[in-house]
Amino acid sequence: MLNYLQNKFALSQQGAKGLLKGSIYSALINLTLMLPVGISILLLSRLLEPLLTDKSNSPVLLKYSLLVILAGGIIYFVHYLQYSCVYLTTYQESANIRIKLAEKLRQLPLAFFGSRDLSDLTNTIMGDCTTIEHAFSHAIPQFLGSLISTLIIIIALLIMNWQLGLSVLWVVPIAFLMIFASKKLQKSSELKHYQQKRICAEKIQEGLENIQDIKSYSLSADYLADLDQKLAAAEQAQIKSELTMGAFVTGSQAILRLGLATVILVGSRLLISNQVDLLTYLIFLITAARLYDPLAANLTNIAEIFNVEIPIQRMQELEKQPVQTGKKDYQLADYEIKVENLTFAYQSEQPVLKDVSFTARQGEVTALIGPSGSGKSTMAKLVARFWDPDQGKILLGGENIAHLDPEALLANYTIVFQDVTLFNDTILENIRLGNSAATNEEVIAAAKIANCDDFISRLPEGYQTIIGENGSTLSGGERQRISIARAFLKDAPVVLLDEATASLDAENETKVQTALAELIKNKTVLVVAHRLRTIESADQIIVLAEGQIVEQGSPTELSKQSGMYSHLLELQKQSQNWSL
Numbered sequence: 370m371l372n373y374l375q376n377k378f379a380l381s382q383q384g385a386k387g388l389l390k391g392s393i394y395s396a397l398i399n400l401t402l403m404l405p406v407g408i409s410i411l412l413l414s415r416l417l418e419p420l421l422t423d424k425s426n427s428p429v430l431l432k433y434s435l436l437v438i439l440a441g442g443i444i445y446f447v448h449y450l451q452y453s454c455v456y457l458t459t460y461q462e463s464a465n466i467r468i469k470l471a472e473k474l475r476q477l478p479l480a481f482f483g484s485r486d487l488s489d490l491t492n493t494i495m496g497d498c499t500t501i502e503h504a505f506s507h508a509i510p511q512f513l514g515s516l517i518s519t520l521i522i523i524i525a526l527l528i529m530n531w532q533l534g535l536s537v538l539w540v541v542p543i544a545f546l547m548i549f550a551s552k553k554l555q556k557s558s559e560l561k562h563y564q565q566k567r568i569c570a571e572k573i574q575e576g577l578e579n580i581q582d583i584k585s586y587s588l589s590a591d592y593l594a595d596l597d598q599k600l601a602a603a604e605q606a607q608i609k610s611e612l613t614m615g616a617f618v619t620g621s622q623a624i625l626r627l628g629l630a631t632v633i634l635v636g637s638r639l640l641i642s643n644q645v646d647l648l649t650y651l652i653f654l655i656t657a658a659r660l661y662d663p664l665a666a667n668l669t670n671i672a673e674i675f676n677v678e679i680p681i682q683r684m685q686e687l688e689k690q691p692v693q694t695g696k697k698d699y700q701l702a703d704y705e706i707k708v709e710n711l712t713f714a715y716q717s718e719q720p721v722l723k724d725v726s727f728t729a730r731q732g733e734v735t736a737l738i739g740p741s742g743s744g745k746s747t748m749a750k751l752v753a754r755f756w757d758p759d760q761g762k763i764l765l766g767g768e769n770i771a772h773l774d775p776e777a778l779l780a781n782y783t784i785v786f787q788d789v790t791l792f793n794d795t796i797l798e799n800i801r802l803g804n805s806a807a808t809n810e811e812v813i814a815a816a817k818i819a820n821c822d823d824f825i826s827r828l829p830e831g832y833q834t835i836i837g838e839n840g841s842t843l844s845g846g847e848r849q850r851i852s853i854a855r856a857f858l859k860d861a862p863v864v865l866l867d868e869a870t871a872s873l874d875a876e877n878e879t880k881v882q883t884a885l886a887e888l889i890k891n892k893t894v895l896v897v898a899h900r901l902r903t904i905e906s907a908d909q910i911i912v913l914a915e916g917q918i919v920e921q922g923s924p925t926e927l928s929k930q931s932g933m934y935s936h937l938l939e940l941q942k943q944s945q946n947w948s949l
């Protein structure tokens with residue numbers, strides 16, 4: 370049972386135990402709610418005694434009042450137990466699920482995040498977990514609990530009088546069958562609703578991320594019209610999903626109520642033919658009325674349980690994503706990078722890099738150049754193990770990086786890519802990310818080398834200035850320099866630069882280039898470059914075209930050949946003479 374619950378609802382063992390315990394308490398609640406029915410029947414039998422027998426009696430009010438208080442106490446106590454068990458377990462489990470997801474995300478290859486919409490991931494962590502949380506705290510324990518209590522009550526009724534028992538119970542399997550038969554339809558309409566909601570969330574996120582372009586190209590009207598359309602589609606899908614659910618739930622609830630009619634019919638016949646006494650008949654009438662209420666509520670719960678399967682499946686999909694693992698403890702001979710016969714494709718059959726081999730030696734600068742889309746950035750990302758190659762291997766200091774733990778591997782790298790990521794924190798803390806153990810003085814020293822100090826000291830709070838989400842209050846060049854300062858602070862033996870100085874003006878670029886020259890001393894440096902000027906002093910240039918190495922050598926060697934490098938050099942010279 371525990372295993373079934375664990376697999377079905379993606380629970381931990383502790384969570385499955387809590388759910389089972391909560392369901393038993395829910396069953397106890399349903400059973401204790403029968404206590405008022407029992408007391409009413411006792412009182413009724415006492416009141417009817419003079420009519421049914423010759424005995425006369427006087428109702429003992431005090432006794433029944435005490436019984437009512439006792440029943441109230443028991444009901445309160447069982448509710449309290451159920452509440453504390455179910456809710457505590459649920460919120461604990463829900464926290465565990467979120468932590469497990471966050472841990473999973475931490476282990477996923479960085480490539481995963483490029484292929485997934487981030488609003489979708491946020492939705493899974495926040496929205497899906499809340500949906501599941503509600504189902505675990507309400508629908509599932511109440512449903513399982515009512516199954517247990519109904520079964521016990523059914524057995525008791527059948528023992529009392531099987532004919533009346535059947536007249537109460539025949540509707541139960543039909544009502545449940547109706548709901549279960551509609552499962553496929555309900556799930557598919559809810560899935561459509563769910564997908565429409567995701568499309569809306571993605572559209573809103575896209576709008577927020579690109580608000581600048583939307584405004585500057587006067588696309589607001591188009592964007593809003595498209596969003597309206599998507600919201601209307603989501604609304605339609607929601608109405609359809611709710612209607613589908615409502616039609617089946619209310620239909621099956623109506624069937625349940627038919628049971629009361631059959632109890633009256635069968636009971637009257639049996640009463641007339643003296644096969645049951647009045648008291649038994651009344652017991653069945655009261656019990657039937659009481660039994661159908663939690664069952665009717667549970668028909669709605671079943672629909673919620675069907676629907677919770679969708680977010681559970683999504684979470685399970687995320688959990689099944691392969692993670693990159695590897696050795697955490699390893700010894701590197703040196704920091705030379707050797708790429709051997711590497712072939713790599715993103716998703717399609719068409720490889721982005723084909724049979725690439727080169728060596729980036731320690732203490733040297735190796736530059737990757739080539740036309741746009743030739744695979745330069747992909748190569749740099751493969752070296753950092755954002756993805757694993759389809760064929761061939763990359764060795765760092767003699768170790769195949771595919772066998773190293775990604776986090777342990779990245780400890781050797783300083784990475785400065787085009788897309789700088791900054792956090793909504795102070796400048797000081799943003800730079801300190803490079804080395805959390807660095808002192809304020811070390812952070813400021815790194816900022817000075819990266820030519821950040823000037824603009825930081827002009828800010829009202831200096832290094833304590835909060836820079837907004839992803840450094841939104843800074844210019845592109847300033848953000849890039851902060852990321853370079855971070856790289857200085859990390860000071861790792863391998864440096865990957867992807868267009869590191871792209872958004873700097875000429876003056877700053879020269880300063881940062883000088884600083885970079887300091888940073889890369891005695892390090893293995895792999896630079897992805899567009900402007901050949903910045904790599905004139907590189908030790909080795911790898912020219913990529915359509916994912917293959919077409920030239921390789923020092924700048925002097927390559928400039929003497931009439932290959933792609935010379936051609937690109939020529940183009941660059943011409944562009945310097947252009948004017949607008």
Ligand SMILES: Nc1ncnc2c1ncn2[C@@H]1O[C@H](COP(=O)(O)OP(=O)(O)OP(=O)(O)O)[C@@H](O)[C@H]1O
Binds near residue numbers: 715716742
């Ligand atoms: N995450 C991705 N998923 C699928 N294809 C991708 C992805 N990233 C890049 N590509 C494709 O891989 C090819 C190589 O891209 P890459 O960014 O490595 O080229 P590049 O030489 O660095 O280009 P640029 O100089 O324009 O930055 C391109 O055709 C690109 O469309």
